[in-house]
Amino acid sequence: MTVLQGIRVLDLGRFIAGPYCAALLADYGADVIRVDRVGGAEDRTILPVSSQGEGAQFLQVNRNKRSIALEIDTPDGQRVLHDLVRRADVVIANMPPRTLVKLGLDYESLRRIRPDVILTASTAFGTSEAVSDRVGFDGVAQCMSGAVHMSGLPDHPVKIMAPVVDFGTGMACALGTMMALYERKTSGMGQEVGASLLRTALTYSSGSLIEEAALGVDRKATMNRAPHYAPSDMFRCSDDRWIIAQVIGAGMFKRWARVVGRPELADDPRLQDDLARGEHGEELSRLMADWCAVRTRPQALAELEAGRVPAGAVNSPREALADPIIAAADALRPTDFPGLPQPVPLTATPVELSRTPPSIRRRPPSCGEHTEEVLQEIGYSPEAIAALRAKGVV
Secondary structure, three states: OOOOOOOEEEEOOOOOHHHHHHHHHHHOOOEEEEEEOOOOOHHHHOOEOOOOOOEHHHHHHOOOEEEEEOOOOOHHHHHHHHHHHHOOOEEEOOOOHHHHHHHOOOHHHHHHHOOOOEEEEEEOOOOOOOOOOOOOOHHHHHHHOOOHHHOOEOOEOOOOOOOHHHHHHHHHHHHHHHHHHHHHHHHOOOOEEEEEHHHHHHHHOHHHHHHHHHHOOOOOOOOOOOOOOOOEEEEEOOOOOEEEEEOOOHHHHHHHHHHOOOHHHHHOHHHOOHHHHHHOHHHHHHHHHHHHHOOOHHHHHHHHHHOOOOEEEOOOHHHHHHOHHHHHOOOEEEEOOOOOOOOEEEEOOOOOOOOOOOOOOOOOOOOOOOHHHHHHHOOOOHHHHHHHHHOOOO
């Protein structure tokens, strides 16, 4: 038995936030049907890795799904879409509100087809009239939130290349969808679940925003060095490989001081709380850099771990795949896909349940791989499917 057994999800999401929300629901047992365009949607081919052009990000966020290829902006396609909606508990579509209305995927249109349907619709900036039709991606939200200003150099901001805002928004959407499904058990009613990239990014930056509003400190970029506690930075070791170490709180600072051979620092009157240590972060980072400079990365990490100081390797993607700690954490699931010479590592569901665990049971689908299967399930005959195919609708 899985948590969401019997729940059907129609996934019209694109890129990451919408599809990842659907993938999380699928991991917990929902029957998720991805609606592709005939020939494949535009998000299939970003970072292409397979011989057919499927992208790395597509593979990660579309596991456990079936795919139907359907032109939903045609009259026949709309009829098929409505038949799918009638049998769906959840519709996922991360598009601007104007686009949802144009395609008949807005909540008011969907509830006329199925009154208790749940629409999960994330946007770039939210649904306020002034911003609802603005378009944006992960990097735009990162930059607008203040986070990117705090990274890199004062004259050269740097964003994180991993789409953290997209994935965070997908997780928030999955949580909201689960709450809407739970509430529906009592009320019998559907509702719209909303989220935005901007609100996710502002949540990540909220500490800095609150500090600025309260104290007006006007923080500047400090590269990898944290301004609020120390040492917290990245350090080069003698083998030219890097580590990160993060020290927070008096107890941890005392342990770090012992590890680096400077136990007297724990009693230094200048360094008696995190904020004070953050203000002397450059000095503490230099001490740590000197300590790392005469140790290889494995030596430095081993000593820090023995001293219970949080630290880790700054891995390249290649190093991450070979990292024994990552392997021991059982966080990656090798998964086959047509056109790939070997299984690819899909990251496991981030939240485990002890009795009803999530799982990756099905590889990501090829475009339209399950069109006939899905249409037959909702009552289409082979002849009707053939007619739709002849028109290019499926």
